Amino acid sequence: MSSCHGNTPRAGLLPNPSILPPRPASDRPIIVAIVGPPNSGKSTLFNRLTGLRQKVANFPGVTVEHRMGKAKLKDHHEVFLVDLPGVYSLHPRAEDEQVTHDVLKGEQPDFPKPDAVILILDSTNLGRNLVLAAPILSLGLPTLVLLNMADDLAARGGKVDIAALSNELNCPVALISAAKGTGIDRIQQFLLGTAVRLNSPPPRIELPVLHDVPKCRQWAAKLGIRASYRPPAPPLWTRRLDAIFLHPVAGPLIFAAIVVAVFQSIFSWAKPVMDGMQGFVLTSGIWMKHVMPDSPWRSLLVDGVWSGVGAVVVFLPQILLLFLFIGILEDSGYLARAALIADRTMSKFGLQGKSFIPLLSAYACAVPAIMATRVIENKRDRIATMMIAPLMTCSARLPVYTLLIAAFIPNIPLLGGILSLPAATMLSLYVLGFLAAIMTARILKSSILKSRGSSFVLEMPPYRWPTWQSLTLRLIDRARVFLRRAGTVILLVAIVLWVLAHLPLENGKTPPLEHSAAGMIGKTIEPAIKPLGFNWKIGIGLITSLAAREVIVGTLGTIYGIEGDEESQAKGLQTALHRDLSASGAVALLIFFAFAMQCFSTLAVVKRETGGWKWPIFQFSYMLVLAYSGSWLAFHIANHFLA
Amino acid sequence: MAAGKKRRKAALRSSPLTLADLQVGQRCILDRLDLPEDMARRLMELGFLPGNEITPGKRAPGGGPRVFRVDGSEVALRQETAARLYVRREPESDVVVLT
Numbered sequence: 001m002s003s004c005h006g007n008t009p010r011a012g013l014l015p016n017p018s019i020l021p022p023r024p025a026s027d028r029p030i031i032v033a034i035v036g037p038p039n040s041g042k043s044t045l046f047n048r049l050t051g052l053r054q055k056v057a058n059f060p061g062v063t064v065e066h067r068m069g070k071a072k073l074k075d076h077h078e079v080f081l082v083d084l085p086g087v088y089s090l091h092p093r094a095e096d097e098q099v100t101h102d103v104l105k106g107e108q109p110d111f112p113k114p115d116a117v118i119l120i121l122d123s124t125n126l127g128r129n130l131v132l133a134a135p136i137l138s139l140g141l142p143t144l145v146l147l148n149m150a151d152d153l154a155a156r157g158g159k160v161d162i163a164a165l166s167n168e169l170n171c172p173v174a175l176i177s178a179a180k181g182t183g184i185d186r187i188q189q190f191l192l193g194t195a196v197r198l199n200s201p202p203p204r205i206e207l208p209v210l211h212d213v214p215k216c217r218q219w220a221a222k223l224g225i226r227a228s229y230r231p232p233a234p235p236l237w238t239r240r241l242d243a244i245f246l247h248p249v250a251g252p253l254i255f256a257a258i259v260v261a262v263f264q265s266i267f268s269w270a271k272p273v274m275d276g277m278q279g280f281v282l283t284s285g286i287w288m289k290h291v292m293p294d295s296p297w298r299s300l301l302v303d304g305v306w307s308g309v310g311a312v313v314v315f316l317p318q319i320l321l322l323f324l325f326i327g328i329l330e331d332s333g334y335l336a337r338a339a340l341i342a343d344r345t346m347s348k349f350g351l352q353g354k355s356f357i358p359l360l361s362a363y364a365c366a367v368p369a370i371m372a373t374r375v376i377e378n379k380r381d382r383i384a385t386m387m388i389a390p391l392m393t394c395s396a397r398l399p400v401y402t403l404l405i406a407a408f409i410p411n412i413p414l415l416g417g418i419l420s421l422p423a424a425t426m427l428s429l430y431v432l433g434f435l436a437a438i439m440t441a442r443i444l445k446s447s448i449l450k451s452r453g454s455s456f457v458l459e460m461p462p463y464r465w466p467t468w469q470s471l472t473l474r475l476i477d478r479a480r481v482f483l484r485r486a487g488t489v490i491l492l493v494a495i496v497l498w499v500l501a502h503l504p505l506e507n508g509k510t511p512p513l514e515h516s517a518a519g520m521i522g523k524t525i526e527p528a529i530k531p532l533g534f535n536w537k538i539g540i541g542l543i544t545s546l547a548a549r550e551v552i553v554g555t556l557g558t559i560y561g562i563e564g565d566e567e568s569q570a571k572g573l574q575t576a577l578h579r580d581l582s583a584s585g586a587v588a589l590l591i592f593f594a595f596a597m598q599c600f601s602t603l604a605v606v607k608r609e610t611g612g613w614k615w616p617i618f619q620f621s622y623m624l625v626l627a628y629s630g631s632w633l634a635f636h637i638a639n640h641f642l643a
Numbered sequence: 644m645a646a647g648k649k650r651r652k653a654a655l656r657s658s659p660l661t662l663a664d665l666q667v668g669q670r671c672i673l674d675r676l677d678l679p680e681d682m683a684r685r686l687m688e689l690g691f692l693p694g695n696e697i698t699p700g701k702r703a704p705g706g707g708p709r710v711f712r713v714d715g716s717e718v719a720l721r722q723e724t725a726a727r728l729y730v731r732r733e734p735e736s737d738v739v740v741l742t
C-alpha cells in the first residue's frame with residue numbers, strides 16, 4: 001500500500017522556489033506543518049513521527065496550540081514538524097482556526113512559514129474531508145496527502161484508488177494508519193525529499209472558488225468519484241454504544257457511575273504506592289541525617305529540600321492515575337457524548353456544551369483548560385469559561401486534599417462499603433468546586449458577560465480504543481511536568497523557606513521557628529486567618545502556596561522537618577498536622593483550597609489569553625473573597641457540629 | 644411531549660418543514676439554512692449543504708441537543724438550530740429504524 005504512484009518518491013514534492021524565502025540550505029531548519037480536520041489523527045501521527053508528546057484526543061478541537069517536534073530522517077537530516085489545530089477550512093472563525101490559518105499563510109508573528117505541508121484526512125469520511133485539500137493545495141506548498149485510518153476503512157468495507165487520487169490532486173497520496181503505524185515509510189520518503197529540497201514545477205490543478213462551500217464540496221465529490229471512493233459502512237459499534245451511553249435513563253447513570261469509580265480507584269489503587277513512597281522519603285531522610293555530619297548544609301538538604309520536595313513527589317502516582325482516566329475517556333470518544341449530555345445543563349447556567357470540554361480538562365489542570373477555551377467562538381462565553389475553570393478541582397489540589405483528608409477524616413465505610421468517608425469527602429470537594437464554577441458562570445453570564453444565545457455544534461467522533469502509545473506518552477509528559485515543577489518552583493520555595501526559617505540568627509544560633517523571618521511573616525497574617533481556624537504556621541503555608549497549591553504540602557514538610565525531632569518526622573506529616581489544626585480548621589482549609597486562586601501559572605495564562613491584567617486580577621480577587629467567606633462559614637458550621 | 648407532537652403535526656400541515664420536526668430515522672433533504680452567515684458556513688463545512696441527505700438520530704437525555712447523521716459523520720445540534728434548517732421529505736424516504 002505504500003507506493004501510491006509510479007513516480008519516484010521525490011517527484012512533485014518540491015516547492016516553487018519563488019514562494020520560499022531565499023536562504024542558504026543550512027540557514028534554518030526545514031519546517032513541515034501537519035494539517036487536518038479535527039479527529040483526523042494529526043496528533044497521533046505527530047507523536048509517531050516525533051516521539052514527543054502531544055495531547056491526542058478523540059474530540060473536535062482539543063489541540064489549540066501548535067506544537068513543534070523534531071523528526072529524525074533515515075539520512076540523519078532533521079525536519080521540524082508543527083502540529084496545527086484541526087480545521088475544516090482555512091476560513092478562520094474560532095481562534096484555534098486562526099492559528100492554523102496564520103501559520104500556513106506565513107502571517108503568524110515569530111513563526112516562519114512552513115516549507116511543506118502534510119495534509120492528513122480521515123479516509124472513512126473522504127467526501128467531507130477532501131474539501132480541505134482545496135485551500136491547502138492553493139497555498140502552493142509541496143504537499144503530501146495522507147488518508148488515515150486505513151485499517152478502519154478496510155474493516156468496514158470501504159476503498160479508494162490512491163493512484164487515481166494522486167493524479168487528480170497532482171501530489172503524492174498515501175493510505176496510512178497512524179494509530180497502527182502502517183504506511184509511515186511513505187512520510188519518511190516525503191520528508192527526505194523536502195529535506196534535500198529538490199526542484200520540481202509547482203502542482204497545477206484546477207481548484208474551486210475557495211469561499212464557496214457548495215462548490216468546494218462538489219469538487220471534493222467529483223474527486224471522490226474519480227478515485228472510485230467507496231465510503232465504509234456506518235460504524236455499527238458506535239451506534240450500539242450510543243444507544244447505551246445516550247439512553248435517557250442509562251446514559252446519565254453510567255456517567256455518574258464512571259465519575260464515582262474514578263474517584264474511588266484514585267484513592268484505593270494509588271494508596272499502596274503512595275504509602276511506599278512516603279516511607280521511602282522518610283527513611284531516606286533519616287538515613288541521610290545519620291550519614292552526614294551535622295552542618296547547616298545537612299539541615300538545608302534534609303529538612304529543607306528533601307522533606308519539602310519529597311512531600312510533594314509522593315503524590316505523583318495519584319495524579320498519574322487521574323490523568324490516565326481522563327486520557328481514556330478523551331481518547332475513546334466518550335467525552336464528546338459527555339459534552340452532549342451536559343449541554344442542556346450548561347445552557348441553564350448561560351454556558352454551552354463546548355464549555356464542558358475545557359472544564360473537564362480543568363480537572364487535570366487549569367492551564368491547558370484555559371488554552372482549550374479557544375474552541376469557543378463566542379468571546380463572552382470564552383471569558384466566562386476561563387473565569388470559572390480554576391474552580392474545577394485541578395490535580396494540584398489533590399496533594400492538599402489527600403493530606404488533610406488522610407489526617408482528619410476517619411475511614412468509615414458508606415453505602416455498604418461502595419464508598420468510604422474519605423473518598424466521599426474528596427468527591428464532595430470536587431462537586432463543590434463544580435457547583436461554585438457553574439454558579440459563578442450563571443452570575444457572570446447574567447451580568448458583566450451577558451450575551452445573546454450561543455450555539456452548540458459538535459461532531460460526534462466514532463468510539464475508538466485508546467492506544468497504549470498515546471496514553472503512555474500522555475502520562476510520561478504529565479510526570480515530566482509535575483517533576484519539573486517539583487524540581488523548580490517547589491524546590492525554590494523550599495530553599496527560600498528554609499533560609500527564612502533560619503534567619504535572623506539569635507546569638508549566632510538559628511532561632512526557634514516562631515522568631516524566624518518565616519515565623520514573623522506567619523505571625524503578621526495570623527490575625528486575618530485566625531477566624532478561619534488557622535494559626536501562623538498554616539499561614540506560612542498559605543503564603544507559599546500562592547505560587548502553586550501543592551507547595552503548602554512541601555512547606556509544611558519543611559516546617560516540621562526543621563522543627564521536629566526524628567521521632568515526629570517518622571510519624572509523618574499527618575500526625576504532625578494535628579498539633580496545629582483542629583478538625584474544623586482542617587475542613588475550613590479544605591474549603592479554602594477549593595476556592596482560592598493559588599496558582600501563578602493560571603493567572604499568567606489568563607493574562608496572555610485575555611490580553612491584559614484586568615481579568616486575572618478580577619479572577620484572583622473574587623476567588624479570594626469566595627475562599628475566605630467559604631472557609632469562615634465552614635469553620636463555624638464544623639465547630640458547631642463537631643463540638 | 645404532547646405539545647411537541649402537536650407542533651410537529653401543525654408544522655407538517657402549514658409552515659415549511661424543519662429538521663426539528665422530524666422523528667428519529669426520518670430521512671430528509673436539506674433545502675436551506677436560515678442562519679447567520681458564519682454559523683451557516685460552519686454547518687455547511689460539516690456537511691449540512693442544501694441537497695444533502697440528513698437522518699435525525701438520538702437526542703441527548705433530558706431533551707438536549709440531537710445527533711444528526713449527515714455526509715458520513717454524526718454532528719450534534721441544538722433543537723433551536725435544527726429549527727432553522729428547512730428540509731423536504733422525499734416520498735420514497737420512509738421511516739428507517741436506526742439501531
